[in-house]
Amino acid sequence: MTYQESKNSITEKEFDNVCRQFYIMDQERSKQSVKQMSISPLDLTMFFTIVFGCALRPKELFYPTVEDFDLKNLIIKLPVTKTGFKQCKCSIWKKPKDGKKKVLVSAKKNCELCQGIGKIRKVQYTTIKSRTDAERIRKYFEDRDLAPTDRPFPYYQQILRKYFKQAGERAGLKIFTAKETRMIYNLYPYILRESRSKIMEDLGAKESMVKLKLRHSRAGNLLLRYQMPSLGELKAWEAEHYN
Numbered sequence: 040m041t042y043q044e045s046k047n048s049i050t051e052k053e054f055d056n057v058c059r060q061f062y063i064m065d066q067e068r069s070k071q072s073v074k075q076m077s078i079s080p081l082d083l084t085m086f087f088t089i090v091f092g093c094a095l096r097p098k099e100l101f102y103p104t105v106e107d108f109d110l111k112n113l114i115i116k117l118p119v120t121k122t123g124f125k126q127c128k129c130s131i132w133k134k135p136k137d138g139k140k141k142v143l144v145s146a147k148k149n150c151e152l153c154q155g156i157g158k159i160r161k162v163q164y165t166t167i168k169s170r171t172d173a174e175r176i177r178k179y180f181e182d183r184d185l186a187p188t189d190r191p192f193p194y195y196q197q198i199l200r201k202y203f204k205q206a207g208e209r210a211g212l213k214i215f216t217a218k219e220t221r222m223i224y225n226l227y228p229y230i231l232r233e234s235r236s237k238i239m240e241d242l243g244a245k246e247s248m249v250k251l252k253l254r255h256s257r258a259g260n261l262l263l264r265y266q267m268p269s270l271g272e273l274k275a276w277e278a279e280h281y282n
């Protein structure tokens with residue numbers, strides 16, 4: 040494989056093929072009487088379908104409970120995210136001259152809200168990209184007989200990575216991504232988030248719309264903060280572009 044042949048995102052069609060591989064992997068195991076997959080093909084498919092459709096960081100789907108999925112309004116509440124923090128009232132932050140990221144100057148050591156770290160978690164919301172996806176999720180939850188407070192996807196990142204990589208190899212996907220500290224030659228779950236942003240760009244989405252979907256920080260660019268579309272506008276855009 041040459042670098043020219045490889046790529047760092049996948050299409051919807053390639054994704055469907057990856058999911059088909061989960062089922063084939065499972066069938067082959069049962070034929071050979073090998074131990075069952077620790078996450079079923081359907082569970083894997085649903086997990087990655089939501090990560091892909093919502094452009095999530097895979098870990099972010101471990102925490103929502105069934106009732107965090109508002110399937111009627113196509114919204115998911117994300118209790119634990121990478122960027123979902125706000126400054127605690129007890130703290131003082133300063134923007135350094137060179138860097139973009141604010142740094143903590145001081146916080147109340149025994150603050151009940153933040154325990155002295157100066158920031159508290161803030162939930163984030165994102166959209167489910169289509170009614171079709173919402174209906175699949177609804178049926179899946181119903182079949183699993185989950186309670187409202189159950190977390191549907193309490194998986195280990197390593198196991199998800201392993202199956203996803205295997206399925207990618209079987210699907211013949213040629214991936215190459217250069218990250219800051221390493222090179223990746225296999226299919227990895229984070230690619231779904233990057234692929235969603237590429238798909239949106241290819242469909243003509245404005246940069247601010249893609250940023251909203253990825254839940255990128257709005258604080259960085261003051262101008263962009265005021266131009267940021269709402270979740271409602273994102274829903275309208277998705278209704279127009281996906282079915």
Ligand SMILES: [Zn+2]
Pocket residue numbers: 127128129130146147150151152153154155156157158
């Ligand atoms: Zn505090």
